[in-house]
Amino acid sequence: MEDYVIEMLHITKEFPGIIANDDITLQLKRGEIHALLGENGAGKSTLMSVLFGHYTPEKGVIKKDGKEVKISNPNDATALGIGMVHQHFMLVDIFSVLDNIILGSEPNKFGFLTKAAARKKVLDLSNKYNLKVDPDALIEDITVGMQQRVEILKMLYRENEILIFDEPTAVLTPQEIDELMKIMKELAAEGKSILFITHKLNEIMAVADRCSILRKGKYIGTVDVKNTTKEELSSMMVGRNVKFAVDKAPAQPKEEILKVENVCVKSKLHNNDSVHNVSFNVRAGEIVCIAGIDGNGQTEFVGALTGLDDIESGKISLCGEDITKKSIRYKSTHGMSHIPEDRHKHGLVLDYTLEENMILQRYFEPQFSKNGILKKGEMRKYSDKLAAAFDVRSGQGATTIVRAMSGGNQQKAIAAREMDRDHKLLIAVQPTRGLDVGAIENIHEAIVKERDAGNAILLVSLELDEVMNLSDRILVMYEGEIVGEVDPKTTTLQELGLYMSGAKRDTRKEA
Amino acid sequence: MKEKKSLFQNPGFQTLLASILCAVFGIILGFIILLLMNPEHATEGMFAILKNFFKYANNKTNLMYYFGSTLVKSVPVILCAEAILFAYKTGLFNIGCAGQYTVGIIASLYTALALHWNWFFCLLSAIVAGAVWGAICGFFKAYCNVNEVIAGIMLNWISLYICNIVLGNKICMNTTKSETYDIAGKNPSGILPAFLADFFGQNKYVTIAVPLTVIVAICILFVLNKTTFGYELKATGHSKDAAKYAGMNAKRNIILSLVISGAIAGLAAGLYYLTGIEHYKIASSVPGMGFSGIAVAFLGGLNPIGSIFAGFFVEYITLGGQYLNTNYYNPQVADLMIAIIIYLCGFVLFFKTIMTKPVSKLGTAPSPTPDKKTDAADNTADKKEV
Numbered sequence: 009m010e011d012y013v014i015e016m017l018h019i020t021k022e023f024p025g026i027i028a029n030d031d032i033t034l035q036l037k038r039g040e041i042h043a044l045l046g047e048n049g050a051g052k053s054t055l056m057s058v059l060f061g062h063y064t065p066e067k068g069v070i071k072k073d074g075k076e077v078k079i080s081n082p083n084d085a086t087a088l089g090i091g092m093v094h095q096h097f098m099l100v101d102i103f104s105v106l107d108n109i110i111l112g113s114e115p116n117k118f119g120f121l122t123k124a125a126a127r128k129k130v131l132d133l134s135n136k137y138n139l140k141v142d143p144d145a146l147i148e149d150i151t152v153g154m155q156q157r158v159e160i161l162k163m164l165y166r167e168n169e170i171l172i173f174d175e176p177t178a179v180l181t182p183q184e185i186d187e188l189m190k191i192m193k194e195l196a197a198e199g200k201s202i203l204f205i206t207h208k209l210n211e212i213m214a215v216a217d218r219c220s221i222l223r224k225g226k227y228i229g230t231v232d233v234k235n236t237t238k239e240e241l242s243s244m245m246v247g248r249n250v251k252f253a254v255d256k257a258p259a260q261p262k263e264e265i266l267k268v269e270n271v272c273v274k275s276k277l278h279n280n281d282s283v284h285n286v287s288f289n290v291r292a293g294e295i296v297c298i299a300g301i302d303g304n305g306q307t308e309f310v311g312a313l314t315g316l317d318d319i320e321s322g323k324i325s326l327c328g329e330d331i332t333k334k335s336i337r338y339k340s341t342h343g344m345s346h347i348p349e350d351r352h353k354h355g356l357v358l359d360y361t362l363e364e365n366m367i368l369q370r371y372f373e374p375q376f377s378k379n380g381i382l383k384k385g386e387m388r389k390y391s392d393k394l395a396a397a398f399d400v401r402s403g404q405g406a407t408t409i410v411r412a413m414s415g416g417n418q419q420k421a422i423a424a425r426e427m428d429r430d431h432k433l434l435i436a437v438q439p440t441r442g443l444d445v446g447a448i449e450n451i452h453e454a455i456v457k458e459r460d461a462g463n464a465i466l467l468v469s470l471e472l473d474e475v476m477n478l479s480d481r482i483l484v485m486y487e488g489e490i491v492g493e494v495d496p497k498t499t500t501l502q503e504l505g506l507y508m509s510g511a512k513r514d515t516r517k518e519a
Numbered sequence: 520m521k522e523k524k525s526l527f528q529n530p531g532f533q534t535l536l537a538s539i540l541c542a543v544f545g546i547i548l549g550f551i552i553l554l555l556m557n558p559e560h561a562t563e564g565m566f567a568i569l570k571n572f573f574k575y576a577n578n579k580t581n582l583m584y585y586f587g588s589t590l591v592k593s594v595p596v597i598l599c600a601e602a603i604l605f606a607y608k609t610g611l612f613n614i615g616c617a618g619q620y621t622v623g624i625i626a627s628l629y630t631a632l633a634l635h636w637n638w639f640f641c642l643l644s645a646i647v648a649g650a651v652w653g654a655i656c657g658f659f660k661a662y663c664n665v666n667e668v669i670a671g672i673m674l675n676w677i678s679l680y681i682c683n684i685v686l687g688n689k690i691c692m693n694t695t696k697s698e699t700y701d702i703a704g705k706n707p708s709g710i711l712p713a714f715l716a717d718f719f720g721q722n723k724y725v726t727i728a729v730p731l732t733v734i735v736a737i738c739i740l741f742v743l744n745k746t747t748f749g750y751e752l753k754a755t756g757h758s759k760d761a762a763k764y765a766g767m768n769a770k771r772n773i774i775l776s777l778v779i780s781g782a783i784a785g786l787a788a789g790l791y792y793l794t795g796i797e798h799y800k801i802a803s804s805v806p807g808m809g810f811s812g813i814a815v816a817f818l819g820g821l822n823p824i825g826s827i828f829a830g831f832f833v834e835y836i837t838l839g840g841q842y843l844n845t846n847y848y849n850p851q852v853a854d855l856m857i858a859i860i861i862y863l864c865g866f867v868l869f870f871k872t873i874m875t876k877p878v879s880k881l882g883t884a885p886s887p888t889p890d891k892k893t894d895a896a897d898n899t900a901d902k903k904e905v
Contacts, residue, residue: 316764337766346764354764359757364750368765377747384745 012074013038013201014059014090014170019068021054028054029065032227034203034220036170041192041202043212043233045245046222052205055222056172060085060092091168093159095175099147106130106143109162126165133164137194152278153184160191171195172203175303177211189215207245207301209238209509221245242505246472256456259480261291264328265343265433265464271322273308273488281320282308284488290433290464295455297467297479298490301508305488306468307349310437313466314346315339316354327432340369343432347422347439349468355422356410363391363406366425398424399450416447423451427458434458437468452478472501486510534820537871541818542832545860552856553848560847568839568856580720587719589831589838591796594728595620597830598787599812601739602780604821606667608743609776610756615656615671617809619649619781621678623788624799624806625685631702631709631793632691638709642789649785650778652678657777661770667777675805683801698798711793728790735783736823743823752776784809814861817868836860 014036021029029051036042046052057063059070061079069076072088079085099108110126127143134141139157147155156176163171173192177185192215196202204216212219212233219236221228221244228244267289275282283305290296300306311317313324315336324332331339340346348354356365367376367387376386391406400420402408410418423439436455440448455478459465469475475482476496484492484507492507492514506512546569553561567574572585599616606613613619626648630636636644652674659665686692692699702709711726719725743749755762755772762769787808791797815833819826840854 314764335766336763337768340766348764353758353760355761357754357757357761360754368754368761371747371750380746380748382745382747382750 010035011038012036013072015071015074016055016059017069017071019055019058019065019070021051021058021063021065027225029058030225030227031067032222032225034227035230036201036203037218038201039196039199040217041196041204041215043216043219044203044205044222045207045209045212045219045241050222050245051225052222053174054225056092056174056205059090059172086166086168089167089169090172091163091166091170092172092174093156093163093176097155097159099155099158101148102146104144104146105141105150105158108147108158109143109165111162113166130161130165133161137164137191139164139191153187156184156188157191169199170201170203172205174205175207176204177206177208185211207509209241209506209511212241213238238506238509238511239502242509242511243502246501246505255453256478257460259294259459261294261480262462263292264289265292265326266290266466267323267325268313269323269325271309271312271324272320273305273312273317274320275308280488282488283312286322286485286488286490288483288490288493290466292432292462292464293459294480295459295465295467295478296481296483297469297475298483298485299469299472299475299504299508300485302470304485304508306437306485308488309485310346310349310435310468314344314348314435316348337369340429343430345426345429345431345434347426347434347436349437349441351415351418351422356418358411359409361407361409362395362400362402362413362421363387365410365421366391366394366406368425370429394424394428395421397428398454399447400424420447420451423454427454431463433464433466435466435468438470439467440469440471440474448474472504475504476501484508486513531820531822533871533874534822534825534867537867537874538818538820538825538829540870540874541863541867542860545863546836548859548863549856552852552859556849556852557847560844564843564848567842567844568836571835571839571842574842582720583718584720584722587722587725588796589834590719590729591722591724591726591791591794592838593831593834594732595787595791595808596811596815596834597732597827598735598783598790599809600815600819600826600830601736601823602783602787603809603812604816604819604823604826605739605743605783606776606780607816607821608749608756609752609772610759611660611667611773611776611780613653613656613671613777613780613784614668614809614813615652615674615777616780616784616812617805617807618671618675618678619652619784620788620809621675621682621806622648622652623785624792625678625682626785627789627792628691628699628702628799629685632700632705635706636709638711638793641709641793642711642786645785645789645793646782647785649788650782653777653779653781653784654774656781657774660777661773675809679802679805682799686799687801692799692801698800701798702793702795709793710795711790724794724796726790726794728794731790733827735786736827739783739823784812787812811861817866820867833861 012035016032016034019029019032020027032051032055034044034055044052044055054063058065059079061081061084064080070079071077077088079088100111103111106123106127109130110123115122115126130143133139139161141154141157141161147158176188189211192202192204204212206212216233218230219233219241220230221241223245231240269287271283271286272281273283286309288296298306298309308317312319315334319332322332323330326339326343329342331342352358357368364387367390370376371382376383376390388406394400395402395406398420400417402413402417410421413421419439419441426434434455439455440451455465455467467479479496482494482496482499482504483490484494484504486508487510491510492512494504494507503512550561550565553564572582572589575581575585599620602616602619603613623645627641627645630641630644631638656667656670656674659670660667686699711728713723714725714727714729716723716725743753751762751767752772754765755767755769759769792799811833815829816826818833819829840856843852
């Protein structure tokens, strides 16, 4: 009989139309570091939400120390000694370190705070685990690494025995990561049980005892880390290649359309660059894909490229013209189309109608306005034409408020708008996110048609199938850098997985 | 039956319903207050307020005269509401409207009383003053990220004291009465031209201000709905990020929106004070017109035309207070009641939210259903990524 501190047995959690967790079993031994590995959308977050009582699973039980427990809200989880360090810290910026640690369980006497004992306890813990913090510093003044230590201290202060780290290294520098690994090992040696959510294979190999792998909501297996290799983990995470071929002829690249030279972008979260020294080009008639796990700088890079965010240094040229410092409007009227990653935030004005959204970057053009007056008739005609061509369905046609449309149709509307605009370069960021199989095929076909018509396409995708099937060249981004360039015809998913998780990196540095 | 159902789902109709509900609710609460003060005469008092100038129903000249006065007094509050809703459509809460209105008073009265300008130029100066005041607010918002509410409130007070200083001298003001002179006496050319005086029972205060207000409202409706400029402003108001993505200049739009809003507020002051119906009195608080405008804008469903009716209603009730019998009621009761009604008028959005669901249920949902499944799947996908 193994000594499991927490067990999640046969958990199934369904959302309408999707099974987020399909019969997943996760058993955490006392004093171990257990990694939970999976791609985006594999169901890790849902599983954790179930553990914290945010969701009630349809099937399955949760056991603590072998006894079945019911967790229906986060307070239940806290009472069971489960604590979590969130990816985005839950700290009050203008409070001191000490105040943040005691927040939620403030020691008091007759309603007056009694901080002296708390301070002593925090300092003891801090010394014991070598988690150096200044209890009186304000959160906003300390580094991200120190903020994380505060989060860890918060869990220790509450005497949690089950510690969950949700992608804790995403925001840390390499030195801070090493330190965190050391702390995690110490905590495990003390008898704390640690669940470590990540998709970085190197870190799993470095600290974890066992690793459970999820893929597309399914439980793939649990392996002992010392008996496995990165390659095996990677293939378990990514899965076999389901050939879902896109019908396309070999690319015939012509002149260079987009040239990116040494682009750096400052991070808003930490001191490192979120995009570091990225250089590549995209030629007319080819699809170049930036692959990588979410949060490795793709969003920031596209932001800098399109002008949504500031660029720190480097140069971007479109058709030979330097557009680094040009406005968004200039870029969009000079050949850049952009299917944005976040269709609700950027792609659409949700409270506008479909026809109004269809002319979002073109309302001022003579086709749609004269002397500053919108041509409603033209808008209607144009919107109907695009909707028919891309099969955009909506309740009231062109006058539907976009907010009322389904996500798939919203995405199709954006794709239609961006592909119909006069452009030389199409930047498509996760163009098929949230679409069903048929719609994905349509969009893929349209993208290939774009390419064959002589446009340059920069695809940014987290879906490996899409990356492999659609692109002519693949650039892999890891921690803000392009770590490798591979040919989809000769590479394997396993190799791609190694690049994506930072286990492999091209030694030749591109000029 | 089918048509009725679709009517209940029409957001415009829902807003109208919510507005009417608010007004009725306010009147009921007002009635309760009258009941508490003096139960015996409450019904009578309430009727006096509601009946208002229709008391003169038998005397057509008087009826039209007082109707005209109500129209004139509605002008500033309607225009303030227009100013506020215009900014609101751009995602800005122009509480500085009160200050922009105040500088409009300064400019119109000073140019009329001290400089003896023609009414047209007095009006123009009021517009410019309001616009400049709005521009200051917009500049801080766009370039220093100062919240327009904070900047607006501070500018309100600044404008009040400037107003007391500029108008509080012997040229503009009868200092013993602490109120400005009649423009008609000092500078007849400063008075706005009369409008249909015969129709309104020779009410000389009914001027071109009344039709101008309607024209301004129509212009705003036109600009917001038919022009590329309005398209941009509304896009910025709905979603700053999407507007940025579309290459719109958010900073410029913020400033322009507040400039226009301020200009309308300035116009409101000019169109009111240049009729001569009201004198500026040295005050210790900012004129409430700009604040009432907020309630009116919401009561009008944030619609330029709706605001005309809402403004007229609010002013109708306000003036109705004068018909309350002062033997039974303290004159302040009328003000209190009006304040409560106006206050409740601001609750239109709240009423609409709690009302929308049950009211929509009265009809069947239109069918955006073919893709319901993908929608749900998409939602969960989004959730998981959080």
